[in-house]
Amino acid sequence: MKKRMKKVVLLLLVSFMMLSTGACSSQEDATTAAVGKDADGNVVEIVFPLEETATLSFITNASANSTQNPNERAIFQRMEKATNVHINWTCFVEDQFSDKKNLALAQAKNLPDGLYNAGMSDYDLLRYAKQNVIISVEDLIDNYMPNLKKILEENPEYRSMITATDGHIYSFPWIEQLGSGKEAIQTIGNMPFINKTWLEELGLKVPTTTKELEEILIAFKDNDPAGNGNTIPMSFIINGGNEDVSFLMGAFGEGYGDVVDHIAVSNDKKVIYTAAQDGYKEAINWLHELQTKGVIDPEAFTQDWSTFVAKGKAGRYGLFFSWDSANIVANMNDYIPLPALKGPTGTVSVPRQSGSATSGFDRGRCVLTSNCKNPALAAAWIDQMYTPLQSIQNNWGTYGEEDKFNIFEMTESGMLKHMDLGSESPVEVRQAQNVGGPLAILDSYYGTYVTCPADAQYRLDWIKDIYTKDMIHEYVYPNVFMSREDTDIVTQYTTDLDKYTNQKKAEWILNGGVNVEWDEYLEKLEGYGLSKYLKVKQTYLDNYLVK
Structure with a gap:
């Protein structure tokens, strides 16, 4: 006692x-x-x-x-x-x-x-x-x-x-x-920022289509507004989350684009693997075309955060991607958010991040x-x-x-x-x-x-005023807590799927070949368990939506 x-x-x-x-x-x-x-x-x-x-x-x-x-x-x-x-x-x-x-x-x-x-x-x-x-x-x-x-x-x-x-x-x-x-600050991670000062110097308007953006990037390259060959028309960190290029991919196919976990939800409440859609393939083709025209930063496929920021602070970017331009460039007033672009078939879509709602x-x-x-x-x-x-x-x-x-x-x-x-x-x-x-x-x-x-307020304003109208998909995958068994299954699948998907994304943008390898790629995704993975994800989405 x-x-x-x-x-x-x-x-x-x-x-x-x-x-x-x-x-x-x-x-x-x-x-x-x-x-x-x-x-x-x-x-x-x-x-x-x-x-x-x-x-x-x-x-x-x-x-x-x-x-x-x-x-x-x-x-x-x-x-x-x-x-x-x-x-x-x-x-x-x-x-x-x-x-x-x-x-x-x-x-x-x-x-x-x-x-x-x-x-x-x-x-x-x-x-x-x-x-x-x-x-x-x-x-x-x-x-x-x-x-x-x-x-x-x-x-x-x-x-x-x-x-x-x-x-x-x-x-x-x-x-x-x-x-x-749709207006949550987390709904878009890799926001695109275009150099408005360079646009004004060259007498160019903010692009509204993928074709217009391509022409502007070429103009940046040819006119070298940074001087002394320092101009980088477009830069990113491939598969780098907020610094990835995937925002632009929403202009193709059904507009799922791509996000970090490669998961989207259709308007009929079906779980979609973004990196297996035809629109994704079309977007990869377009990005490879930009690569062949020399408007993509050669270091975009290897650079780390410090290198990415150093070039931004030096005023070398025409277009880049990040959570906030102020984190990358010395004068954020030189840049404005680039609105969602219309793709070759008229698609305009802003990809939304899973769990952001x-x-x-x-x-x-x-x-x-x-x-x-x-x-x-x-x-x-x-x-x-x-x-x-x-x-x-x-x-x-x-x-x-x-x-x-x-x-x-x-x-x-x-x-x-x-x-x-x-x-x-x-x-x-x-x-x-x-x-x-x-x-x-x-x-x-x-x-x-x-x-x-x-910085949060102006980002909220950008999302509300510039991007929300083009968020054509009503749902995002929710933040669900799966069982240990299902978490084991999903972790096993995502480890292989993400590694392979991210590897091919970088390879195809850099070297091309997506059309030739696409069928083999889809077969390999299936071999890594894509259908089983999506089935588990779908079950949890269905349960979440009926609560």
């Missing part, structure tokens, strides 16, 4: 506090004690700041151009002061994180308490849960995470999206609402391991990330850092106001301050806790 009584923490009354800022305001976040029961049924309450310092350990990652010590970031320094929880971090460089993470998870006896910015796919979550490497967290959410619990209660679709078919929750999500449906969402952003010595404390600490002001700062950056560019200023009313980034790259400025991880930013926060980021 005495042993049990030692585990009991007396219930305390906790006043409202603004954990994320330490400032008092009418907009401060309300934080209450995390109350639950331990394994022996004793009531446990966790109140921040703790009376005595506690320590947790996490693996995370950071971009190469920012600090590799998370405890040097103002956000985590303030968090430690507000909670009295010290974090021992193991931080890997972002582009090495996947391999380093897998190696760490293979050493079960040496696991930390959890992984922050975990980058866990559905396959990872279910595989590591089966191996007892990570633990289920639904009871922790209900007992020790009042902030996340409230978000899930008010937005039940998110609880459904993080719950596996076995009824368990294995991770803490990242949620970012910025628009919805329900806002930005990452299911596997943070997990706890079976080595976690105090899951209740870890959950309560993670829950602080879900207070509105803390989520906002974790996602974008913070305020009040001396001798540094701050993302925000704190207004007298307690609202975080986005600073003018000027000529700064949004992604680089944010990487210097933000910490990412599990968080939730809801549309209701804008105007209450935070202003809408200027």
